[in-house]
Amino acid sequence: MLARALAPYSGLVFWRCFVYNCQQNWRDRKTDRARAAYDHFQPLD
Numbered sequence: 001m002l003a004r005a006l007a008p009y010s011g012l013v014f015w016r017c018f019v020y021n022c023q024q025n026w027r028d029r030k031t032d033r034a035r036a037a038y039d040h041f042q043p044l045d
Helices: 002-009 033-044
Strands: none
Touching: none
């Protein structure tokens, strides 16, 4: 679906997902999975 939508524009999609510890309790509001993903990928940008 994404490839077909981006094809006319020679677009690229970089999908970044599941970089957090899957054992984390999603009910724990102190767990910041968005920040964990940022910390993981920021040095690569």
